[in-house]
Amino acid sequence: MENSxxxxxxxxxxxxxxxxxxxxMSVVTLWLFIERQMFYKTVRISDYENKDALELDLSDNxxxxxxxxxxxxxxxxxxxxxxxxxxxxxxxDIGAVDxxxxxxxxxLALKATALGLVVAIPxxxxxxxxxxxxxxxxxxxxxxxxxxK
Numbered sequence: 306m307e308n309s310x311x312x313x314x315x316x317x318x319x320x321x322x323x324x325x326x327x328x329x330m331s332v333v334t335l336w337l338f339i340e341r342q343m344f345y346k347t348v349r350i351s352d353y354e355n356k357d358a359l360e361l362d363l364s365d366n367x368x369x370x371x372x373x374x375x376x377x378x379x380x381x382x383x384x385x386x387x388x389x390x391x392x393x394x395x396x397x398d399i400g401a402v403d404x405x406x407x408x409x410x411x412x413l414a415l416k417a418t419a420l421g422l423v424v425a426i427p428x429x430x431x432x433x434x435x436x437x438x439x440x441x442x443x444x445x446x447x448x449x450x451x452x453x454k
Contacts, residue, residue: 323384338431374428381421388414
C-alpha cells in the first residue's frame with residue numbers, strides 16, 4: 306500500500322469513525338431526552354412512598370446524557386488531532402510545503418471539533434432541562450408528603 310493510499314484510507318476512517326461516534330452520541334442523547342420527557346409526564350408521585358425510590362426512577366439515564374455532553378468535545382478534539390497529524394504526515398511525505406494543502410487539511414480536521422461541540426451543547430442543555438424537571442417533581446413529592454401529615 307502506497308503512502309498516499311494509506312493517508313486516504315486513514316482520512317476516510319477518521320471521517321467515518323469519529324463522525325459516526327459523534328452521530329451515535331447525538332442519537333442516543335436525543336433518544337434518552339425524549340424517553341425522560343415522556344416518563345416525567347406520566348410519573349405519578351402518589352405511587353411512591355419513599356423519596357429515594359422516586360429520585361432513583363427520575364434520575365435514570367441522566368448520567369448518560371451528562372457523560373455524552375461532557376465527552377463529545379473530546380471525541381471531536383481527538384478527530385481534529387488525528388486529522389492534523391495526517392495532514393502533516395502527508396506534507397512530509399510529499400516533501401514540499403503547499404499552503405493550500407495545509408489549509409484544506411486543517412479545515413477538514415477542525416470539522417470534528419465543531420461536530421463535537423454541536424453534540425455537546427444540546428446534550429448539556431437537555432441534561433439541565435431534565436434535572437430541573439426532576440427537581441420540580443421531587444418538590445411536588447415533598448409538598449404531597451407534608452400535606453399527608
